[in-house]
Amino acid sequence: MTHAEPQESRVDWEGALVQRARSGDTRAFERLYREHAGRVHGLCLRMTRDAALAEDCTQETFVNAWRALARFETRSSLSTWLHRIAVNVALAKRRKNRDVEQVVESPDEDAPAAEWILETPMEVQDIEIAIGELPEGARDALVLHALYGYSHEEAARMLGIAEGTCKAQLHRARRLLRDRLDLEVA
Amino acid sequence: MDKVKSLGELPRAIEPARDLWPQIEARIRASQADAAPAADAGEGVGPAALPSRGARRFMAQPWLAAAAMVASVALGVWIGRDLLSGPRAPPVAARAGATVAAAPGGAQANPAVLDAPTALDAAFVSDPRFERQRAALLQSLQAKIAALPPASRARVLFSLETIRKAKEDLEAALGKDPGNALLQELLINTYQDEMRVLTDVHTAGDTGRGI
Incomplete structure (x- = not known):
């Protein structure tokens, strides 16, 4: 018996879900939320180190994403787009609390390897x-x-x-x- | 506890301790309500604030709206099992059960009717792998359903019948308006939901695990 490959079909239908969400279908948007919430929340939690603040950031990320969905280009990665929003939200929340630390740029240093x-x-x-x-x-x-x-x-x-x-x-x-x-x- | 050898192995996803969707949905609904007067003035705020020309045309035609509603019900019956499988996601079975309880007629569907792909099947689900998987799953569907516990069986039958009805209505609507992108999307999603039900039935075993 051949097994289905939900991972493949998920990729195929994400664009359709985005289109439906753009037309005002919150159920379609909920499905996108279920798919991406863990990664968005993981990023928010690691950036804020505060469980309550991370939940706030996650919520705000998806609310902002809903509002900006018309501007999302379906050819690009939804995950990356959500991460960009999440980073902006997390940075903004932190700025509210204190000044951003300043770091001296050191462009001559070699970049660390990826691994x-x-x-x-x-x-x-x-x-x-x-x-x-x-x-x-x-x-x-x-x-x-x-x-x-x-x-x-x-x-x-x-x-x-x-x-x-x-x-x-x-x-x-x-x-x-x-x-x-x-x-x-x- | 898990050990890792590099930072790249750390889990990227960390699920929130509670389901955040209800609050997100409430904020979206609130922004939609706020946006309604703005939409009247031509100022969109959210995706639904100002429907596109196609969406307005879609909503103006009752038969299109009816087909979409049926499809939405189908999606609601078996909405994204893999997407909703997180620890805080609402149980799918509970949703389906609630729908069964509310629906007249009960679950007396004949899943064999699913085994009759139309020309539109080929048009919208053209991937041969999808077709092979679907055919293989349909082949053993009757036996798999018969082996399920009664409650699980009823849920599956109701879901399949609702999906079949949604496909039928959407195909009829597309027959009248073949270029309607929204109907095409709804039909594709309905096929995906059908595949998910078939896959779940296939993997559930005779205990109905996961249904």
């Missing part, structure tokens, strides 16, 4: 705690680049910073994590 390898396997929770203890700017860059796989350019654009600044933040994150986790960059 962040641990010398010995570690518990997920321990790593999450170590990431959570990083300064905000370094954490943002690390989360977008090392965890969610965005390029330096994409991560910098999402964060509204120069690419060199993003690379500098990644260096900082690597240095701090290396001290705490015996991290090496492959």
